[in-house]
Amino acid sequence: MTVENAMVFVVDDDLSVRKSLDRLIRSAGFAVETFAAANAFLERHSHKGPSCLILDVKMPGVSGLELQEKLLSQEYAMPIIFITGHGDIPMTVKAIKKGAVNFLSKPFDDTDLLDAVHEALQRDTKARTIREKLEKIHRCLESLTPREYEILTYVITGMLNKQIAYTLKISEKTVKVHRGRVMQKMSVGSVAELVRLTEQAHIKPAEVLL
Amino acid sequence: MTVENAMVFVVDDDLSVRKSLDRLIRSAGFAVETFAAANAFLERHSHKGPSCLILDVKMPGVSGLELQEKLLSQEYAMPIIFITGHGDIPMTVKAIKKGAVNFLSKPFDDTDLLDAVHEALQRDTKARTIREKLEKIHRCLESLTPREYEILTYVITGMLNKQIAYTLKISEKTVKVHRGRVMQKMSVGSVAELVRLTEQAHIKPAEVLL
């Protein structure tokens, strides 16, 4: 099954590599956009659908591994497939430990590359679904007033209204009101759902790519 | 800071490697136990404290990568550091993607190996802590009767007692009784805590090693 609306980005300083990858990946049914340098990619690579990045390790300017770091620290992370002419094992370990999908030496097998692309797009699809949910949750959380958020933190530990009231030195009545608004704003109907939501809220965007 | 009570297992068919690793790791302050083959290791390698495994990729009989598979499928998993004379990149990718801590080519730097050992033991320590919690949770869950467990599954979705009662075609009264027993047996005082516990229950032992 092909991933719909997918885009594969290629960053490699070698024109011939870009050309051949472009041809190969298009023939597999994916849209491709190529860049000759990491910076060019960083400047404009937004895509609404699932996407992944095929990245040369060694490049003038920002190297592939450096680009990986940058992507990880930003939230523009997407699965990366490394390709390289002169790769070594320590480099491979580093790249994979940071989440790269594969690390292929040139010349690589077309099948290996396409397999990796499939896996990468699969991962990104999953990650995007999760990210959407996370964003929705964070939007909800941000709609809470400071006091409401404070009350929420107590509610999800299982504290009773009266305990929360005592802790905050306010009346139990007030706690109920805040609590009610929290449930409304978070669109949940029970403490159980609230706990579930807020548990997920702690997931970091970078972890989502598996 | 040294990890207390740690044990490092070494599986390598080359006696000289076993000897030198034994010396190196002991000098770093860890207990070591060496094995000449994967099977010998599988038969007896239990250790109560944090431990990790230094594993030769290429060995007669069960290979290192095969042993990794076996460990992952069982719950005796421990962090693995691969060492090899003739490693290649695809092999490295495979090993690291399956969670290996490092993949070192012989001859390797003593520092690299010891760093890896530290990381591995660190991981195992963390994993053991989590596993203990998980085991406790599962013991609690197993103490529930089938009916109680069934009710629990509904409770943690946030369903009201009356809804659960209707679904199971029993009286709300009965639901309350079961629910009460569930809370007791799981040693929690609120639905919030119950949800937290049961969420963790889904974590698989293999995922714990990060």
Added chain:
DNA sequence: AAAGATATTGGACCTTAGTCCATCAGACTT
């Protein structure tokens, strides 16, 4: 057959949670 675990239910009662309506005060904006 007796014992024990499991499942079910009722009654009585108390505690919590949640909601509708209404009020009041301080901070900030227009």
Added chain:
DNA sequence: AAGTCTGATGGACTAAGGTCCAATATCTTT
């Protein structure tokens, strides 16, 4: 100065959760 947002409260009720005591029905195990 008027309007808005946020926070804090009270009264009055309704609904839901939780507990103690007690009873009954199965089913399995000894």
